[in-house]
Amino acid sequence: MLSHLFYGLAKVLRPDIFLLLLLGVWGGIAIGSLPGLTATMGVALLLPVTFGMEPEAGMLLLLGIYIGAIYGGSVSAILLRTPGTPAAAATAMDGFEMAKRGEAGKALGISTTASFIGGIVSTLMLITISPILAKIALKFSAPEYFALAIFGLSIISSISGKSPLKGIIVGVFGLLVSTIGMDPMTSYPRFTFGNVNLLNGFSFIPVMIGLFGLAQALYNVEESEQAVKIQQKVEGVLSALSEIKRILGTAVRSAVMGTFIGIIPGAGADIAAFVSYNEAKRWSKHPEKFGTGIPEGIAAPEAGNNGVTGGAMIPLLTLGIPGDAVTAILLGALMIQGLQPGPLLFKEHGELVYTIFSGLLVGNVLMLISGLLGIRLFIKVLSVPKNILTPLIFVLCIVGSYAMNNSFFDVGVMLASGVIGYIFMKLDFPASPIILALILGPMAESNLRRSLIMSGGNYSIFFTRPISAFLLTLALITFITPFLKDFIKRKNLGN
Amino acid sequence: MKKFGVLAVLLLFTFSILAGCQSQGGKEAKVNFPEKAIEIIVPYAAGGGTDAVARALADAAKDSFSKPIAVVNKTGGGGAVGMAEGAKAKADGHTVTMVTVELVTLPNMGLAPFTYNDFKPIIQVNADPSxxxxxxxxxxxxxxxxxxxxxxxxxxxxxxxxxxxxxxxxxxxxxxxxxxxxxxxxxxxxxxxxxxxxxxxxxxxxxxxxxxxxxxxxxxxxxxxxxxxxxxxxxxxxxxxxxxxGIDVVVGTWRGLAVPKDTPDEIVSILYDGFKKAAEKDSFKEFMKNAGLGLEVKDGKEFLERMKNDNELFAKLINSLGLAKK
The missing domain is CATH 3.40.190.10 (Periplasmic binding protein-like II)
Structure with missing residues (x-):
């Protein structure tokens, strides 16, 4: 196997291919950090460019974008509280808090290092044990997806900061919004008022851009009067390196979790980031500090979402089943080159497979170096006066929400979400639960009903299947823990 | 009060950008066609199968026309948003829509504000059976x-x-x-x-x-x-x-190009000739083969025939499945 890997490495280091990979990573970071341009979209946009290239070159360009974009989302999440990609929404929680303290450099350093750890750990798992792991992808069916979605939703109570109740109110609101659009099982339109734009429900990206980006920009308008300028410390890289020891455990754990979530088809980087954040908080010695801008709060989601990159490649390469939306496009890219991913790919095109492995390793290293070197550059954004930066964010929000589907309707959705997000900020309601509800609500609903179709209406299907039963139990524990802690604390105080 | 002033200016700024996005120019159709870039509306997301066919076809057709061809994804409503926009586009042939079998399924389910009669088919390029x-x-x-x-x-x-x-x-x-x-x-x-x-x-x-x-x-x-x-x-x-x-079932998906129904026939025939040449190119055939897509090139008349037959078939099936929303 090692000799194959060296062959792949030699191929990746060929100047033209290396350059494409580097361009991919840089392009990915740029795409990822711009709100509205997601990893999926970046890969889809560059797909036609690869048609004319040799398979290795094309694949590495796309993989570079994938890695870069998943990481890049954290840059704007940390600096502007505008997650560039849904996967970075969880990073905004602690990342922006840390940046507000003048430690944006440190926050970026942590997110870069953690992303690197996530990418490398998942790639190593891909290279060494993918045939074993790939079987997990087939174990997941409707009941397991339903249980996973419920587990994801149960996180709401613990990511809601001071008031879990407010988080649940917001989460339920998000779930209600997620029922808009065609019924997943009968295609009957619900709450669409005859508007075709609503048939598929609210697009999730414009809502996210509005809730985070626009809301923050509106908030800035208010603040710009006072013009408090935060002095950013510049020793970012060094202080981040000193944090490595502190975050290493969290990052590796999150990376492994991200890899597993990546393997499951239909669950991608966004879910991985939230789950990793929640688990880091669960196992932390000081869970109450999450949300205040601590290193673990950045490292967990970033290692988790980049862990998905290697994980999602596992079922793609071994079974021909894409692990997330990006790998679905990569599947198309391989097929157009005349390559069929699946068990035969290793036998018939072993060199390509090992070039992809090496490309992922090298790509992650390039991302680490570019990210660390870029910190000084990225931070410059914050030295732009707020009365110039804020209008720029407005423009970015509009362009980003339009670009997703070339839809003007989406711009309206973004503006409305922005106003709602602003009100939430004012009333101290957390915004993340809506994002979770919009991602997981439809997943929970359609898989609940799909399971019941499969079982003939028998609810025992959720409890007799081990993975589903386990996840549902975990969900229950996750959901009640914050309330339980609250209760115990109050009781102790009373005594 | 000053806060609101700043906010108002920002909002004004925002809306002026929005207005800019909306305005779209268009000229009268003449026999010399195309006068400007041809736009292909793809009603599905970039990276999907329909998008790939449209882009490969546009790429193969770039020598067929004197003006460039742009592919634009207009997603939503399971294809309804893009096709509705294509049906309502100016009937001058510069806006072409990649129509798919959903053109005859969505209207029968009561989910789309158009029917296949709102389009004039140009060419069918793909068909895949179940x-x-x-x-x-x-x-x-x-x-x-x-x-x-x-x-x-x-x-x-x-x-x-x-x-x-x-x-x-x-x-x-x-x-x-x-x-x-x-x-x-x-x-x-x-x-x-x-x-x-x-x-x-x-x-x-x-x-x-x-x-x-x-x-x-x-x-x-x-x-x-x-x-x-x-x-x-x-x-x-x-x-x-x-x-x-002995089971008479012929059913499957198809893809092709269509323009709004009022588009002049001369323009439709220019478009047909251009895209027919593209669909017969080796590069396009190779693409379809690699992507595992069935190459089925038919002219507008035959394409319309298929739409008509499928429309009847699906109307019946959708009713029997209880999926029609009336």
Missing amino acids: ALTVKADAPWKTAEEFLNYAKANPGKVKVGNSGAGAIWHLAAAAIEDKTGAKFNHVPFDGAAPAVTALLGGHIDAVTVSPAEVASHVKSGQLKILAVASEKRLEQFPDVPTFKEL
């Missing part, structure tokens, strides 16, 4: 055995499709309709999750396109029992058609 596929180690060796089992155990056999009312759901319904079998239809969010569920043994069969199961059939995990096309497929010459088995 392929009844089961696990390789399934107890059924032939389509007859499968269908006999399904008839003997009504509602037991779980057949996965790509979404309620989507073409592969209707394909399974067409098989039921012609054989008297009764399936338990399980809708998924697209064909890929349905195939994954079949691989995992969570359902018994799928009725998606051959391309969507091809890699798993070649690796020996799945087997195709029959295809719902007129002729056997080049890729799977041993798989019989339903017609050969």
